[in-house]
Amino acid sequence: EIVLTQSPGTLSLSPGERATLSCRASQSVSSNYLAWYQQKPGQAPRLLIYGASSRATGIPDRFSGSGSGTDFTLTISRLEPEDFAVYYCQQYGTSPLYTFGQGTKLEIK
Amino acid sequence: QVHLVESGGGVVQPGRSLRLSCATSGFTFSAYALHWVRQAPGKGLEWVAVISYDGDKKYYADSVKGRFTISRDSSKNTLYLQMNSLGTDDTAVYYCARARGGGYHSAFDNWGPGTMVTVSS
Numbered sequence: 001e002i003v004l005t006q007s008p009g010t011l012s013l014s015p016g017e018r019a020t021l022s023c024r025a026s027q028s029v030s031s032n033y034l035a036w037y038q039q040k041p042g043q044a045p046r047l048l049i050y051g052a053s054s055r056a057t058g059i060p061d062r063f064s065g066s067g068s069g070t071d072f073t074l075t076i077s078r079l080e081p082e083d084f085a086v087y088y089c090q091q092y093g094t095s096p097l098y099t100f101g102q103g104t105k106l107e108i109k
Numbered sequence: 110q111v112h113l114v115e116s117g118g119g120v121v122q123p124g125r126s127l128r129l130s131c132a133t134s135g136f137t138f139s140a141y142a143l144h145w146v147r148q149a150p151g152k153g154l155e156w157v158a159v160i161s162y163d164g165d166k167k168y169y170a171d172s173v174k175g176r177f178t179i180s181r182d183s184s185k186n187t188l189y190l191q192m193n194s195l196g197t198d199d200t201a202v203y204y205c206a207r208a209r210g211g212g213y214h215s216a217f218d219n220w221g222p223g224t225m226v227t228v229s230s
Contacts, residue, residue, distance in 0.1 A: 039154075045217075046220070047217060088153065090216065095214050
């Protein structure tokens with residue numbers, strides 16, 4: 001089973017700043033089958049990025065994903081107030097087994 | 110517009126059973142694999158089960174294997190999760206989600222709002 005470790009656990013930033021979230025896999029993620037989700041309190045997760053770097057439908061271009069193999073990054077270029085939430089990475093390369101990271105909480109400083 | 114809505118959650122005693130439903134609309138139901146994902150209170154996301162687009166293949170997380178059964182009814186465009194021998198560790202919000210590309214190697218592009226299952230005596 002691939003274990004995904006996200007860092008940091010909590011990230012405190014101000015609106016307008018740049019956010020960099022990390023996701024490290026215990027083994028290589030096949031074909032970059034890595035996704036990022038955003039979850040706000042009381043809501044379902046929302047797909048942001050799939051295939052490590054492709055934005056999902058309707059996702060603003062301030063969100064970008066990068067990386068390959070075992071190291072992946074979600075970058076939010078300029079934080080908006082609505083971006084403060086919890087972010088999860090997920091691998092779907094070893095399907096039909098899927099794993100999520102433990103999450104990074106992005107909070108307002 | 111793609112829509113998924115879960116139902117069937119509630120409070121149940123340990124050892125009892127519960128069946129969740131996920132009604133869908135806005136897409137060709139029989140073309141997509143579908144998943145159940147759960148989230149315990151204050152915790153992260155845990156994948157539970159997946160069913161292939163045609164219902165022929167089903168896979169489960171080790172934590173629910175042998176106790177939970179995923180199924181689908183194309184005539185009703187509805188996904189199900191039969192949960193037996195429930196334990197307190199099964200307390201969570203349960204989400205249904207669609208596989209973006211239809212198959213297994215796909216991210217989850219549409220989610221329902223979730224239904225809460227509480228296992229307690």
